[in-house]
Structures are given as C-alpha cells and as structure tokens.
Amino acid sequence: MTATVESGQAPGADRPRLSPSQRITLLTASLAAAGLALFFLVVRTLPDAPTAVVLPWVLWVVAFAVSEALVVHVQWQTEAHTFSVGDLVLGAGLILAAPQDLVIAQVVGAGATLLLYRKQRGLKLAFNIAQYALGGSIATAMFAFLSGPAVGAWDWLAALVAILTTTVVSDLCIFAVISLSEGRAHLQPLVEMLALSLPFTLGSAAVGLVLARSAASDPAALALLALPTFLIVAAYRAYTHAREQQENLRLLHEVTSLLHASGDTQEAIGDFLASVRSAFRAELAELVLLGPAGRDGATVSRSREGAEGVVMAPLDDPEDHHRLLRLATASGALTTRTSSGRGQQLDAYASGRGLKDAMAAALRTDDRVHGLLLVGGRLGDVTTFSSSDLALLDTFARHVATSLERGRLEENLRQVTDLKEQLRHQALHDPLTGLPNRTLFLDRARHAVDTAGRTRIHPAVLYIDLDGFKPVNDTFGHEAGDSLLRTVADRLRGCLRPADTAARLGGDEFAVLLNGPIDRFGIARVIDRIRTQLDVPVILGEGVVATVGASIGVALGDTETPDADTLVRQSDIAMYVAKRSAGTDFVVYEPGMGDTTVSRKDTTAELAAAIRNGELTTVYQPLINVSTGRPIGAEALVRWQHPVDGMRPPDQFIALAEESGLITEIGKLVLNDACRQAARWVSEAPAVNDLLVTVNLSARQVGDDEIVDQVREALEASGLEPFRLVLEITETVLMHDRDAAAATLWQLKGLGVRIAIDDFGTGYSSLAYLRRFPIDMLKVAREFVDGLGRDAHDDVITRAIVELASTLGLLTVAEGIETTQQQEHVSALGCDLAQGYLFSRPIDAEAVRALVGEQDWPQPKPALRAV
Template sequence: MLALGVAFYLSEQRSSAAIDKLLNSDSRMAELSLRSSLAMYKARDAENELLLSVDRLGVAEASARSLPAMRNHLLDMREYLSSLRIISTDAQFRDRVDRIEAQTQQYEDGFLAFLKQRGKEGNLSSARTSRQGYVDAAVAVESSVEALHTAASKQALQTRSDVARAASFSRWAAIAMIVLAAVMGLVVARIVSLRIAGSVAQLIAFSRRVASGDFSARAQQGRDDEFGVLARAMNQMAESIENSNVLLQSSADTLKHQATHDALTGLPNRALLEDRLKQAISYADRYGRLMTVVFINLDGFKLVNDSLGRKAGDELLKVMAARMSKCLRSVDTVVRTGGDEFVIVLYDRPGQGTEITPALQRLLEAIARPVQIRGQAVEVTASMGVATYPADGADADALVMNADAAMYRAKEAGRNAFQFYAAEMNDTIRGRLAMREELRNAIARGEFYLVYQPQLEMRSGQVIGVEALIRWQHPERGVISPAEFIPLAEETGLIVPIGEWVLRTACFQHMAWQRAGLPTFGVSVNVSARQFRERTLIEQVARALADSGLEAHLLELELTESMVMEDLESALLSMNALQAMGVQLSVDDFGTGYSSLSALKRFPIARLKIDRAFVRDIPDDDEDKAIAKAIISLGHELNLKVIAEGVETEQQLEFFRANGCDEMQGYLFSPPVSPSQLATLVGTRSGAVHELGPRIDPRKKHRA
C-alpha cells in the first residue's frame, strides 16, 4: 500500500507541475506576445494617422498630435517583449525577442528620419528611401511578432498536451497500483481482497470518467484508509485538471471575441460580418425568406472629430452603436466595419422587403438625436443604403457593395435619408471612386491649372481685379468642370491641399504680371468651407504672400455667407486675423445665405458680390431687380464696394450702371482666360464707361 501511495503521489505531482507550467508560464507568454502584436498594430495606426494629416497640418503639427501616441505604443510593446524575455527559458525564443526589439528600434529611427526629411523641401528622393526603409522594418516587426505569438500559442497547446499525458499516466499508474493492491489482497486475506476489489472498482470507474473528458467526476472519500487518501488525491488531481481546462477555454473564448469584435464599440467587426451574412443567406434560401443589408455612414462625423478631437469622436461612435443596437431585434446584427461606417444585417424578413421602412426610419431618428459630449450638444445624421437578398445580390460581397452604392446615392440626395439599391448606382459609384483616386494624384501630376476672369470698375471701365478659377485638365477626359470635382474634394478633405495650391499659384502669377509691367490690380481667390475651418489657413496665406512677394492688400479672399455663419465667432477671429495682415475679404454669392444685418456689420469685409442667380434674369424679373437694388443700397450704406457677377448682356450692364453698382464681372466683357490672354486683355484695355461691352466670344470658353 505504501508503494501504491508513493506512485500515486508522484503521478499527482507531475500533473500539478504541468498545470502550473501552463498557468504561470506559457499562458502568460501567449498573452504577452499577443499584446506585443496589438501594440505594434496601434503604432502603425498612429503612424498612418500622422501621415494622413501631414499635408493638412504640416509635419510639425501632425507630429505633435500623433507621434507621442505612436511612441507610447512602441514603449508598451518593448515592455511586453522584456517580460517575455524574463519569463522564457528558451534561449532561441529570447534571441527572437532581441531581434524584434532591434527591428522595432530600426523602424522607429527610420520613421523619425523620414519625418525629418519630409519636413524639408528638396528631400523627396531621400524621403522616399527613408520611407521604404522604415516600412520594410515595420513589416519585419509585424511578421516577427506574429510568428512569436504563434510560437507561444503552440507552446501553450503543447503544455496542455503534457497535462493530458500526465493525467493519462496517473490513470494508468493508479490502475497498476490497484492491480498490485488486489494481488497483495489475495495473499493477505479473502475479506481484504473483497474490500480492495470494491475500492478498485470505484476508482476505475472514476478514472474512466476523467479519461473520457468528464473532469467534474469525483471519487468517494468516505474511508480513512489508504484508498480514502488515494481518492482524495485523485480528486485533487481531477479538480486541478478541471480548473486548467476552464482557464484554457476562457482564454480561447477571449481571443476569439477579440478577433471578431470591434474594440471600441464591442460590436461585431468585418471579420464576423461575412459569417453572419452567410448564415442569413442560408436561412433565407432554406425557408424562402428575405434578408436585408443596410450600409450606414454618419454625416458630419469628420467635423466632430476635427473640431472636438478623436476621443470625442470615439464617444460619439459608442453612443451611435448603442442606439442602433437598441433599435433592432435580437436576431439582427450591427457591425462596425471601420471609421464612421456600419453595416446592419436584418435577418429573416418576410414579404417584398419594403416592410423594413419603419425600422430604417427609427434608425434615422435615433442617430439624429443630440449627444452630450463634454458638455456640448453634438448632432450627426446618417446616410443609409439598402440591398435585399436575393434581388440585389447573390452573395455577401455583392450585397455589401450594392448597399454601399445606395448609401452614396442617399448622400447625393441630401443625406439624413435611406435609398434602396438600383443597378445603375454601381456605375456612378465606380466613377466616383475612380475620380477620387485620380484627384489624389492630380496636384502631383500638374493636371490643375488656373484661369482668370477680369473684374471691371463700372465708372472707368478699367480692370481693377481678377478672380482665380481652377480647372482640371484630365489626361483622358479633357477639362473637368469644378462642379464635378470640387464637391468630391470637399468630401475627401483634398480641398485643403488643392485650395492651398490655388492660393499660392494665384499669388505667384500676380507677381509675374507685375514683373511684366501690367497695371496694378487685385487677385481674388475662393476659400472653401473646409479650408476656412482649417487652423493652418492664416499660416498658409502668410506663407503664400511671403514666398511670392505679393503685397497683402492685392490679395482678396472670397467667403460665402453660410461658411461664415456656421460658426460666427470663430469665423470673425479668422477674418480679423486676415484683415490685420492686410488681406482684403469679400462675401461671395451674397443674398443666397442667411446672415443677419447685425452679423453682416461685424464682418471685416471690403466688398459684397451679388450672386449670379439674381443677375441672370435681369431686366425681365422684377423680384431679381428689387433684390439687386437692395444689395447695392445695403453695401453702400455699410461703405462696401458692390460687384455684380455673371453680367452677360448690355441690358444687365445698363441696369447695374444706372443703379450705382461699383463693379462688374461676367462674359459680357470676358470669360475666364489664361494668364497670357489676361495680360493682353489688360494691356490693351483703355478706360471709358461707354466702352464696356463684349470683348471675347463667351462660347469659346467654359463658364466659371
């Protein structure tokens, strides 16, 4: 019996050692390697965010915003790797950790060198070389960390296998000891034999249950003899194995959830979306039902992110995710695919699919409710695209793509709405995606150019200014109208670098005219709403003036009423700063916005521009004539110059001259022309009021 107890004790100790190794070493190594991988991914996200904001903010500002986050993630990664080195007893494993740390340092140093070169002009070639170097290092780090995590996970599984083998050894050792005890019992006495046989039978039954995977099984412990001690020891072993199995299952569940759910909102992510779609399609096929995919994009989310910060944007996303989930049934699925985009899978829909309209309306209303973030009420809306299986797509990819196409149609229709998919939408979306990509490269390829439309003084007939207007010379489609690409540039944020290019080009062109001996006149540049909200606008204007040498009073920036009234106090700060530099300001398209007279008198502007919508039907439309007269009178009362744009007929010219309008601009005198044509036009122009009239055939040019 002594030998039996010793053998069982050794078996139990071996199992306990294997379990301890699993819990205290290998599981910890797998967790640390996973955290290292996640930290690297977060560092790459911070790197991408920094690079995306460089063109908009400049290297210094972008680095100040995103570089600390990137370095913190790399520091976390190094701490995890250091812990791995301490825990691991494998020399080769530690060497792999050392190599990853060296690669991480190479990546960080290379990225910092790239930023330093990126911030300097003329270093494009060396910057590209540095970028390739640190990208290669980053890819190597990601690959090495992933391999490290795979190795650690395999080691954890191996340890679990060791535990299973230890349990098997213990089981067979117990059986052997029981058999030995039975033999000894036969020698000792018949009665002892029977008693031992009964105990052995119980322990065999217990061992078989454990061997079959029933780790909750326990042996009877009522006796105080050796079999009682053995039963208690085997129960301890079974309990240890059960606990380790629970921990392993819990870890596996946690890792699976992290891989299939969004870390911010807790919603299923893109990895789980395809599985849910396949399930819904399979159910619809089996029972002859419908399923619907809804693609959602939040309108105005980027403005919240830009104005209140990324943390505020994250809070808004969590609130929106909770609201969407609350609006749906338990069988439906809300997925966050990234950024401010969500996909909803509406499961098991009867009828023709139109019955989902009330659900979609509830979603719109829930999303549009104000959200309190940091004491401020924030409002966003949603554009939704709807595709139904099987009518709008035969598989998951087609349904998501077509719902996305319908969502873009909802945006074009005014946003805060939903659109059902129609087949012709795909052509439109493909065209938009192609133009978006081409637009990104247009500046670098030199495909943009400026034309200039003269502005004349009504009294003297002299050219007193020009308006710079952008055109896109596409290599395949020819000249693309600003009406096609400016809205897309606004949507993607590319309007900021495009606007800066227009500003600098106009300033340098004006200086070229001055050096050519042309009379002095001003140049006006349109500022988009997105560009006006940029914190770097003042710096961009100052840099353009300084680099070109243009005097500030010769530059005029044209703003719209709606742009200024969107955030009046902030707009006034920017306008006052520009006026302090000497830059002239004007309100473009006046009369189409919603500015009040009390707000208008606070604007530090020099000119009002009557929108062409009020000029086009003069002299036939009495209401347009009344509006034009009122604007002229209002401008003069506020000591502002008033210019009429879009003047195309002699009757319109006579109307504005008779009513005291100060300046005019339009095809009656000249369409937008090239810099050389403008130089010729200004050089030959001599000034009398009665000479105002057509000079260039407007049919030969694109209208502004």
C-alpha cells in the first residue's frame, strides 16, 4: 500500500538549530537521494522478469495515476494520511513490467495525480514523489533478489514480501514526518498505521498478482477478474466510510455531552468548541448564541488553533453573522465549495479571516433559531470539507440546539422546583431559628411512633421551656430576644445526633425528638449536654450578656403510647411539673401526671405513706480498690418495695419525690441507714482502713438549710468516722446556685466528710469549680467507661480526667465497669476505685458486710444477685 502525507506540519517546539520544516526538507532530500542511488545503481541493471510482457510504459503510468485517485483517508491528530490501491498495480507490474519502467511509471503516474488532481505543491509533493521513488526501487530490487532461479514458481511470495517491505518503509517515513512536525515521537500512531495498512496492502497486492499471473497465462481472464477487483476496492471504501460514520456518531455524543458535563457554562462551551474543531480537523470553531430578543444580547464563542479561546463575548460583527444566520436558516448548512451562490457570503467571511474554507449551520429547533455553529480552515491541502462533513455539522447543530432548548426548559423547571422547595421549607420551618416548626416536628414524631410499632424501638420527646427569657425580651428588646432564641437553637442542634430533631414550637418553647433506641440514661446525657450549653452566657450586644435556664419534660415512648400527639402532650405535662419543681434537672412523665389535682395528691400521699411504712429500703453497690481488687465500701441506693407492684426502681418515683419535696425525707432515710451500716462494716472489718460509703445528694437536699445538721446527726448517731462518708453531687447541681452550693459544701466539709462529683465530664466541667468547691473525688461517667478500648475520644477523655485528679490530689472512681477489658483499661489508666456489674450488682447491707470481711477476694468476682 502506498501512503501519502496530506497536511501541513503541525506546530512543533522551537529548536536551536533546525525548524521542523527544515528537518522535513532534509528528510525529503535524504529519501530522494536514497531512491535515486538505488535506482541507478541497482534497478537499471536488473533484467526483466521471465513473465514480463511488452506493454507501453505509458499504460503503467495511467494505471498508477488511476490507482492513486482511488484513495482512503485516515486522520491522526493534525496529520491526514491517504492510502491508495497502488499496491495492486505494483504487484502486477513486478510480474509483467520491466523494473526500470515500473519505477518510472509509478513516480510519473502517482506524481501527476498528486499535482493535478490533489493540488499538492512544494515540500509535500516533493516528499511524496521521493517516497514513491524509494519505495518502487526497494520493491523491484527485493523482488529480483528473492525471485531468483531457485525460487521459480514461488515468485508471487517474493512479490508479496517486497510490497509489504515497501509499505513498512512508507509508514516509517510518514511516522518520521509526524514526529518532526510535533517535536516528539509516539509509537502508538505507527502501530495503528501498520495495523491498518499491512492487511490492505496484502489484499490489494494479492489481487494484483492474480491479475498478472492470469494475464501471463490467459489474457482473457483479466476481464473476469475486473469485477471482483472493483468490488473489493468498493467494499473497503465502504468499510472505511462506515468506520468514519461510527466515529462521527461517537464524537457527536461526546461533544454535545460537554454542554452538560460541567457545572461551569463557560468552561463547557470552551471544551465543546475545542472538541468540534478537533472532530472536523479544523483551524477554527465558532458558536454564535442569540439573546432572548434575537440580536440584542448575542454572544460569540471561538476556539482557534494557536490563539486564546473566547467565550460568550459580545458579538463584534453582528451584521456579518446575521447574514450567515439568515442564509443557513433558509438553506440548511452552508459550505464554501458549492456550485450554488448561497456560499458566496460564507466565502467572503472565510477569506476575510484567512481561512481557505468554512462551513456553517443554524442552531434550530421547531419553534426558534438559537444561533449559528461555524467551522473553518480544514487542516490539510488535499481535501476540503466534504458533503459528509456538512451533514455531520448540521447534525451537530441540531443536537446543540436541542441541548440549549432542553437546558432552558431544565432551568425553568429548576426555578419552579426551587421555588416550590423554598415554599415547602418556609411552611415547615421556623423563620427565626431555621429549626423545624410544630407541623414538621409532629410529622417526624408520628413517623417515629409508627415505625416503633413495627420495630419496637421507641423514641422519646423532650419539651423545653426557657427560664428567664421574658426578662431578657422585656429589658433589652425583641431584637435581643430573637438573638437569644437563635443562639439557643444553634446550641440545641449541636447537642443532638443527626437522626434526632430539634424544633421551635413557638415563643420560647422548643422540643426535641430522640429517635430510638434510647433509655433514661441516654436521655440524661442529652439533657446534661443541653444544660451545659445553656449555662454558657449569650452575648446579645455591646455589654449585654444573658444566661437562661430551662424546664425540661420527658416522655418515653412504649408499647402503650397510642400516637405521637399523646407523646408530645405527655412531655408538655412533664415540663410543667419540672417548672414547678425548683432545682430539678428534668421530669419524666409518669401515669397520673396529667390527672386532676386530687389524683396527683393521691400519688404523692402513696409515696409519703411508703416512707412512713418503711417500704423504701437502701441497697448498696460495692466499690472496688482497683490496685488490690478488694471491696472497700459501697454506694447507697434507694429502692421502693411496693406491696402490690413489687420492687420499683428509682426512676419510677424519684421525679415525683423531687416534685413533691419528699426527696429530702427520702435522702435523710438513706443517709442515716448508710452511716449506720458503714459503721457496722468498720467494726467487723477493722483491717480495712480505707473503708467508706457514698451517698447521693439531690439538688433539693443541697439547697435545704437543714442538710448540714442532718449529716452531723447521722454521723453522731452511727458513730461513723466523718472521713468515711462521701457525699456525691452532680455538676449541674453546682451550677444552679453557685454561691449557695459553695457555702453548703464548705460547711459539710467542715464536718470532716468528703465530697465527690458524680458523672464528671458530662456537665459544666469547669476547672474553676474544682478550685472553688471542696472536692475530694471525681467519678468518671459511665458513658466514657463504656467506650474504653473502642472509642479513642473516650480513652483520651478518661485519661485526662484521671491525670487531672492525680495532679489535684483527688481520688477517681470509674462507674459502670461491665467487662474485663474495661477493668483492665481503668487499671492501666490509674483509677483508684471502680464499681459495676462486673464486680457486683446492688446488694443488701449484709452482703456488703460479708464482702468487706473476706480475707481472700478474687478479682473480678462474679456479679451477685441484684436486690
């Protein structure tokens, strides 16, 4: 197969000595010199083949000229390559023609076609003629060498090898031109070129050999072979045309997709035009887009080789473009090389911009014209834009117009959708805080309750009413009040999990939906986080700082919860109970809270009667010395042994006790029993020098004026040494009334007892109160212990608490130890004491006495039966 170069060289990198054009000139001269030397030194001396026939050499010239006109165009980057069926004539000539006549005929015939039919000039023409001279000389010389007397009937194989060698040399020459033009060499084009040319060379050369051998033996057979030969050539041309169409369809999809692939419109249009220029192998691609009113607002975008791209610039020559637009709209697509006069305007446009040719097509849809797509300056001198290029451009234009129309429809639809979403958001959210409003909150609560009916994973609702908001609003104005509400809303969001919902129900009332699974302990942790955030002062303006509290009611969903409205109403009832109970962290709704005052009084009376009748008992959970593994005391806990319901846990009556004030009487009973039992433990286990008992004090007890006297009397009545009594309070208790709490704790400290902070790290956790209050012990919260070994944050927090306590000379107690792994972690961290189900559940006082009296106590000891 013979290949020719059909385009000017691509821009190459600047070289210090020779430009790409000079290097190609040098290569052409080298090829010409090699071809001439091979012709005069070898080919002229070769004898004719035994099968050669006497034919005028002009016939061979005509045959090569015609074969060079039957071409297939293949494009690599900016280089166009044309493959002819000259191998068919060359194969026949090796058998039938004299060697020197064959080479001269190929050079003259192919050269004439390149000059007269393809309009090649200059370096391109010289290179292709030199390539023909060298290839023809190599083919004839190799055929003569391989088809000597020893070969005989195998001369056809020699001819095939010679022609294939010529094709390889031709492809290497073209590859050299590409590499010199681009300033770099990539083997992939050479591999693709050989993969395409060698099979076609083999086929066309074989046909030529069959023709030659038939002519040598039976000239009439040539007429029979003419038709299949023509069909083979036509079939290959059809195949390459089909490949070109398939490639065009792929390019059409990729290029038009660029208009939607990027969120940046300017970037998308720039990429689109660059791809259009590459698809048509053109120097220029231009897109004119009309404004809504036609000419007004029209823009032009342009991509040109070697120049910076222009995107959506104001149209600089609107009249010129609009004339083209009118022509393209009336006639379809335009090209400069048509026989009709409709391309004259486009010819003037192209020549005025230094383009040798151009095409243009209107961007049309059924109802309007959107603009114009123009391509100009086909790279390569051999061909201009063909009818298939024009059809492809028209298809491009229609697709682009459809994309633009669809884009406008999508934009309108997006605007409508965005508006609907804004209206929906406004209907379901509080405009001040951005939180969900009552409607959306109830909808999510209903969904959670309905889901719980199937999964048995029930939600909880917190109803929050701000304490102290009205004075802020009245004193500093509504703007300050609104700022306070927005700040509370933001802090509330930060206290919740992504699956939970915070809402503003109106005024200073908020609600929180905690999706399950959630228990009372988890709720308490959430509320501690909320109160911690509320304790941080809010800056409302210059010199204006406010702090608000909150009354919180809690409703826990269960199998008896009929619907979400009931759950929210129960949390509302619990909130009002909490508001009437000063110092209460929160109140959990219990059956009867929403009943009449008489029913409420009856429930309170039942609890009061239980206190008088001795139904409330004290149980103890052992405290373990981590370093020795021995029990050194216990924490006192209260239980209600109801005569009908059985054992009631604290969370079923403590809230009622707080609300009614009975908590102070219950606390006194627990305190007295704990001191009495601890004194017995000491008397029966005098070797346990560090034995102690811990008792929880509620907010009401800390605020009770009689608490100091109650502790003194309990110690004196039991004979317990004061340092063995540890009074536990929570961080939030310290924050309600700091001054009063500090005064009470210092008085208690004066009795000789010790003070512990329960659940340290989950509340305010300020180092200031560790200095201000007489603290002796920190209890690491259960939630941090639970994450030891699994959560790096819990490991770090626990370590920090232990190290802080060690630095301040405080004891540390790790709560909620349930696994051996947790025990090992708290031991490694240096905790002093531990308690949890791994060691023992809450047990009665006698069981504790037996434990502390044992001489050998393994660690950890199996959990004892709970009381």
